[in-house]
Amino acid sequence: MEKKNIDWSNLGFGYMQTDMRFVSTWRDGAWDEGGLTDKATIEMSECACVLQYAQTCFEGMKAYTTADGKIVCFRPDLNAARMADSCRQMKMPVFPEEKFVEAVIETVRANAAWVPPFGSGASLYLRPFMFGIDSVIGVKPANVYQFRIFATPVGPYFKGGIKPLTLRISDLDRAAPRGTGHIKAGLNYAMSLYNIVDAHEQGYDENLYVDSATRTFIEETGGANIIFIKGNTLVTPKSDTILPSITRRSIVQVAKDYLGMEVEERPVRLDEIGQFEEAGLCGTAAVISPIGKIVDHGKELTFAGMGEKIRKLYDTLTGIQMGTVAAPEGWIQVI
Ligand code: PLP
Ligand code: COI
Numbered sequence: 001m002e003k004k005n006i007d008w009s010n011l012g013f014g015y016m017q018t019d020m021r022f023v024s025t026w027r028d029g030a031w032d033e034g035g036l037t038d039k040a041t042i043e044m045s046e047c048a049c050v051l052q053y054a055q056t057c058f059e060g061m062k063a064y065t066t067a068d069g070k071i072v073c074f075r076p077d078l079n080a081a082r083m084a085d086s087c088r089q090m091k092m093p094v095f096p097e098e099k100f101v102e103a104v105i106e107t108v109r110a111n112a113a114w115v116p117p118f119g120s121g122a123s124l125y126l127r128p129f130m131f132g133i134d135s136v137i138g139v140k141p142a143n144v145y146q147f148r149i150f151a152t153p154v155g156p157y158f159k160g161g162i163k164p165l166t167l168r169i170s171d172l173d174r175a176a177p178r179g180t181g182h183i184k185a186g187l188n189y190a191m192s193l194y195n196i197v198d199a200h201e202q203g204y205d206e207n208l209y210v211d212s213a214t215r216t217f218i219e220e221t222g223g224a225n226i227i228f229i230k231g232n233t234l235v236t237p238k239s240d241t242i243l244p245s246i247t248r249r250s251i252v253q254v255a256k257d258y259l260g261m262e263v264e265e266r267p268v269r270l271d272e273i274g275q276f277e278e279a280g281l282c283g284t285a286a287v288i289s290p291i292g293k294i295v296d297h298g299k300e301l302t303f304a305g306m307g308e309k310i311r312k313l314y315d316t317l318t319g320i321q322m323g324t325v326a327a328p329e330g331w332i333q334v335i
Helices: 049-053 076-089 097-110 186-190 193-201 246-257 270-275 308-321
Strands: 021-027 035-037 056-058 061-065 071-074 123-132 145-154 165-169 206-210 218-221 225-230 233-237 262-266 278-283 287-296 299-302 332-334
Touching (some): 021 097, 071 308, 097 145, 097 332, 193 206, 218 225, 225 246, 246 278, 278 308
Parallel strands (some): 165 206, 165 287, 233 262
Antiparallel strands (some): 021 035, 056 123, 123 145, 206 218, 225 233, 225 278, 278 287, 287 299
16 A cells, blocks of 8 residues: 655644545434445535534544554544543434444545554544534434544644643633533534634634633633643643543553653642643644643743653653554554
């Protein structure tokens, strides 16, 4: 299999149409067989539930080329389980979890020529998603759904690669208590668009949200969880209104089991973050992106950027993903 002729090392985080995508349709109470197609566009009613009432959710995951030339995915079973949670909350049919993993494997295999080579710094981003496709005008769930997975090669999520980020404490909220902050619904991202454009216009890389009920505790950014470091301790917010990041859950285990760090998963107060030495955003797209500064209404809190501990976490996690560090049982799915 010959790789595509792409300047892998200079890819940004963008969409590129690849050869094949997976499609399955749910109708009359059941999923069809599903399969690959080369057709990258979707035709639907002007009144489709997804267009009118945003009935859609998605996942984000990556395929990598390892040091010894295999193609692998990182913990796809957890993406399958989280997508099932999102679907239940959005009143959408669950795509069976084992079938989800099989469909991911099929999609990656069909696009093997698009998986960036080891050492390029790029990976193949996979976007599983589901949406209500039939016409709905009264507010209610759709009757017909599509589940799809497309693949696109990507580089770093943030412009400038791993240069330390500057965040601002957001005045707007991302997630309500008892709302949808803990699932990966498109609507959570739609309502963040105004705020992200504003943050960029004001010179910030991202918005850091606090809890909307009390504005006391740190939550996460629009597209990643956050970790803080002090000495040998990793601290990360515990909250019912943030997305349960697979990267963050993996980092917690790496910190404890590989680096011998202490870990505190607990509510983190906005007024305590000044004492932390290092901080980073974590997610599939963000990987671990070091934070240089968090600005709280004119008050600047500075962090070490790619400090010693963030660097070790980054090297160990990406080493596990790319096959240079031994992985815990079940983390790596060989394609
Ligand atoms: N938080 C939000 C809001 C996200 O969109 C993402 C991205 O998926 C994450 C956190 C990180 O989650 P994961 O590590 O599972 O990619
Ligand atoms: C991911 O990390 O996979 C996401 O879905 C985050 C998104 C902001 C790109």
